[in-house]
Amino acid sequence: MDHFLYRDGALFAEDVPISEIAAAVGTPFYVYSTATLLRHFKLFDDALEGTDHLVCYAMKAASNQAILKTLAQAGAGMDVVSGGEYLRAKAAGVPGDKIVFSGVGKTAEEIRTALTGGIRQFNVESEPEMQVISAVAQELGVIAPITVRVNPDVDAKTHAKIATGKSENKFGIPISRASEVYALAASLPGLEVIGIDVHIGSQLTELDPFELAYNKVAELTERLRAEGHTIRRLDLGGGLGIPYTRSNDAPPLPVEYGAMIKKTLGHLGCEIEIEPGRLIAGNAGLMVSKVIYVKSGEGRDFLILDGAMNDLIRPAMYEAHHDIVAVEEPAAGVEQQPYDIVGPVCESGDTFAKQRNMPPLKSGDLIAFRSAGAYGAVMSSEYNTRPLIPEVLVHGDQFAVIRERPSFDEIINRDTIPEWL
Numbered sequence: 001m002d003h004f005l006y007r008d009g010a011l012f013a014e015d016v017p018i019s020e021i022a023a024a025v026g027t028p029f030y031v032y033s034t035a036t037l038l039r040h041f042k043l044f045d046d047a048l049e050g051t052d053h054l055v056c057y058a059m060k061a062a063s064n065q066a067i068l069k070t071l072a073q074a075g076a077g078m079d080v081v082s083g084g085e086y087l088r089a090k091a092a093g094v095p096g097d098k099i100v101f102s103g104v105g106k107t108a109e110e111i112r113t114a115l116t117g118g119i120r121q122f123n124v125e126s127e128p129e130m131q132v133i134s135a136v137a138q139e140l141g142v143i144a145p146i147t148v149r150v151n152p153d154v155d156a157k158t159h160a161k162i163a164t165g166k167s168e169n170k171f172g173i174p175i176s177r178a179s180e181v182y183a184l185a186a187s188l189p190g191l192e193v194i195g196i197d198v199h200i201g202s203q204l205t206e207l208d209p210f211e212l213a214y215n216k217v218a219e220l221t222e223r224l225r226a227e228g229h230t231i232r233r234l235d236l237g238g239g240l241g242i243p244y245t246r247s248n249d250a251p252p253l254p255v256e257y258g259a260m261i262k263k264t265l266g267h268l269g270c271e272i273e274i275e276p277g278r279l280i281a282g283n284a285g286l287m288v289s290k291v292i293y294v295k296s297g298e299g300r301d302f303l304i305l306d307g308a309m310n311d312l313i314r315p316a317m318y319e320a321h322h323d324i325v326a327v328e329e330p331a332a333g334v335e336q337q338p339y340d341i342v343g344p345v346c347e348s349g350d351t352f353a354k355q356r357n358m359p360p361l362k363s364g365d366l367i368a369f370r371s372a373g374a375y376g377a378v379m380s381s382e383y384n385t386r387p388l389i390p391e392v393l394v395h396g397d398q399f400a401v402i403r404e405r406p407s408f409d410e411i412i413n414r415d416t417i418p419e420w421l
Ligand SMILES: *Cc1c(COP(=O)(O)O)cnc(C)c1O
Pocket: 058, 060, 061, 079, 081, 102, 103, 199, 201, 202, 203, 237, 238, 239, 240, 275, 276, 277, 278, 279, 374
């Protein structure tokens, strides 16, 4: 569920007409709903009620400071995957003891930043990384809390680019080597082993792969405890999928996911951490764009938008589907017609949808990409010298620009000319 609905023939974000935002900030832009963000966070928080838990928002999904602050004020922790994200979380007011640091390539510098500012735990992905955390912790005279990310070798049944839990993926250490790696962790100074971490992929639409992985984590918990390790926290990663279409085969709900977690891991008495990103932000955001031209091709019509692959790369990168709707509600019974919906970038990959049925549209009409809140703005670029598009946050009947569109001068002046020119 989200808060982008038609009212009196026009699409709204909560209580604000999309067309009003478009008039104020220009197109294209991203718009997020505070109510949807908070609702999704609460669904996860409620799903784990009765167990000691923390929902750490995976901020790589959408990391604007205003979004982070909204979630942090609701009590969310954060899952970060870079030193930059760590600093973003801190700047949004998240205390260090609610920030977990994931990722396969944490540098000594990033580790130092996190240990200096305070960290809930590092999710360690390799032995060399463990050695570096140990060394930096000793240098700073602190103890680094760690879990080890294990790779359970399960098929997440998702797009290959976002599957992370098979043995051929670069993530985590094989479960079969866990005893060895935990023994190393126990022997290194500056580290405190507190638990186990697992994250098998993104946009999972079934519970089975999670359950398979979590059962392996349960077994591993007992084994590592028998070997003398303290396992008191289980970080279960993110990955629960969202409905990108209004079809019947919707992914499982957070409440079902939570019940499965309690069933598979509840008996272990561990604190549970989860790291949802997409499900919190995905359906809390739209990308709004304007039709520049309607171009008739051979046997097909193209809708050429002012938004492009540099603004929303998911269709080009993952063959992702986004529902696309007209901002002005089509009259009841209006005949739809197929369009190829494309951006102006000079690549054929700059295609959002082929032969998509839409109401008849004309130059100047506004359209909205639904489910664009996660892995949208954060993956955008200025390819073709197209300025990063603004982000807007709605809260009831208020809206605010939370990231401005840069001017062309700002973009050009970011480059510097060597003195020999
Ligand atoms: C990307 C990622 C997440 C979030 O995944 P979603 O599919 O957005 O929920 C959580 N944890 C880790 C380690 C990740 O890399």
